[in-house]
Amino acid sequence: MLEQNLKYKEVLKREGVKSTRHRFAILELLEQSESPVTAEQLFILLREKTASINLSTVYRTLDTFTSKNLVIKSNRVDDGKVRYELNHHEHKHHLFCVGCHKLISLEECPIGELQQTLKKKLDFEVTGHNLEIYGYCHNCQRIHS
Amino acid sequence: MLEQNLKYKEVLKREGVKSTRHRFAILELLEQSESPVTAEQLFILLREKTASINLSTVYRTLDTFTSKNLVIKSNRVDDGKVRYELNHHEHKHHLFCVGCHKLISLEECPIGELQQTLKKKLDFEVTGHNLEIYGYCHNCQRIHS
DNA sequence: TTGCAAATGCAACCCATTTGCATCTCCTCT
């Protein structure tokens, strides 16, 4: 077994779910992808990459991983598709381009310093937040204007 | 015609769309509702309240209103349903206290200056955003700690 | 009042996601 897969095997065992080649492949693809992907994107990549897999298996696997907190499931955005990404246990935000549906990762959380301001000014103790930013990326600005 | 409806009639005329009883009813319901509603919720209310209406008319009307900026269409949340609310033409964010469920209004939008930063650094043209902040208000901090 | 574009109802459709069920495959326990 590949070294990579041994690592995955441990993770899955720790979470109490079985190790299968599909799950290894999905974890590997998620690890390789830079931005959150849809179930269908994964499905297509899996078909190219490895043996055949069923779309419902992809969905079920992603659900399993999400419930184990291995994967983060994003809210549907404008195109009506849910996106998944590996949970790196770090706080992250994205820019969503409404032109080409690309997701761009933000380096740092824009809410970070706000948190202290709110504590000082309003004595409000922030425990969490959601932030989604829409707009046009560099490329799509040319097309849409 | 009701006074209320006269007001709506003007608004719709200004936007260049026809005035119909369905549209009046939808505007009225949106005005009455305190939080964003789904198309189906509206549909059910409309059935109770007025004469019959078709669900696709509700969707089409909401789309029309959204394109005219009379209504704000929110992203689907976890339940997979889009929600609509009247556009009061004010950009606002709230702090949501998870202790007492109180909403505290923020004076200004914390994303405002971020918008220019993103344009400069990434050439990303922001067109909109969602921000929800959770935490404990002054009172609830005492109770929960 | 008339004519026509816009609005509506209806039924059929779309498409992302879910589900029921039969089969297969891991993994634990001998």
Add this chain to the structure above:
DNA sequence: AGAGGAGATGCAAATGGGTTGCATTTGCAA
């Protein structure tokens, strides 16, 4: 190593929010 059982998968059908084509109705400008 092998057997048995729980969990995973494939397949096809279903679900459900939302959309669309088309015939009919309605608002409204001239």
